[in-house]
Amino acid sequence: TSDRRAMDTAVMVRSVIVGDHEMVDGRAKRSKPLSKSDVARVKAQLLEPKSAKKIIDHLHTMSASSTDTRSANTGPIHAVCLDAIDKEVHEQHFVQLGSVATATVTAVSDALANVHLVDLLAVPDMGFGAPASSPGLLAGAVPSAETIIDGLQQITPELLALGFATSKAILPDHKGVVVPTDRLSVLTYWWGFEVCMPPPTIEHLGAVASPGTTLLNLLTALSLVSPGVREVLPFVRYISQFVQTEWHMIKAADKGKGVVCCATWIMPAAMVPRPWDFPDPPP
Secondary structure, eight states: OHHHHHHHHHHHHHHHHTOOEEEETTEEEEOOOOOHHHHHHHHHHHHSHHHHHHHHHHHHHOOSOTTOTTOOOOSOSEEEEESSOHHHHIIIIITTTOOTTTSOHHHHHHHHTTOOEEETTTOTTTTTTOOTTSSSTTOSSSOOHHHHHTTOOOOOGGGGSGGGOSTTOOOOOOTTOOOOSSSOEEEEOSSEEEEEEOHHHHHHHHHSSOHHHHHHHHHHHHHHSTTOOGGGGGGHHHHHHHHHHTHHHHHHHOOSSOEEEEEETTEEEEEEEEEOOSOOOOO
16 A cells, blocks of 8 residues: 555665664674665655655654664654744844845854744743743743743754764653744754744745745754754755745645645655644643
8 A cells, every 4th residue: 555655665764864773693783775776766755745745754653763663752853943933033133134045154144143042842831821030932921032042951962963863862852842833943853854834934934025035044043053953954945945936835735724844864855845733832
């Protein structure tokens, strides 16, 4: 069946990204590598939206280790958002800059100097109902950037490299992660990444002259500013170009709550948009 084929392909994707090992007489032995035809078949299926969606659905439920079938570590390794809504960040930091693709290094550095991020894994409850002194994006009535950033636990630099995708990786606790519904956020997993665009982000990108350029600026900030998703930085242009050229398809995927665009590390340019399917934040 198509679902079985998708599952088999997901296992091959894991083998390409992580590398599979099996235990023989108490020692780890690397499994037989995939053939060129296998890799070509995997890439072909990831380029087809329907099959790619099924493959990624399976990857969502798999751990990084083929021997760890009961692992609960299937959630994001890294998840961040900006400390203000997309429109405010755009107007405050990027209107004068234009595009990070054509601006000077000094201009980009100056634009990002006062941009701050929120680590969603460090504040899983987002501060709902908490006093302003508590960590969390929504702690207090009008939390300052300093209040938001102070005390947030940073993910160790080792996890920022793609080397985190090993069976021995120490993964952070992702239980209770709340994906913000008022601004852009990026989540990375051992298998790939997700760009989460709730309705305000869709509205903002639809109102600007170039959705791709605006998204490129926001993704660059989410990648470069500490504690950003640096592992996504090499792919921000691919993501932005996809959004620019496939904007109508992305809007068509929106069922009222937003859109999530995801891709695997081995085919980062093969983005797959799907309707927003994250649980609603606590009331």
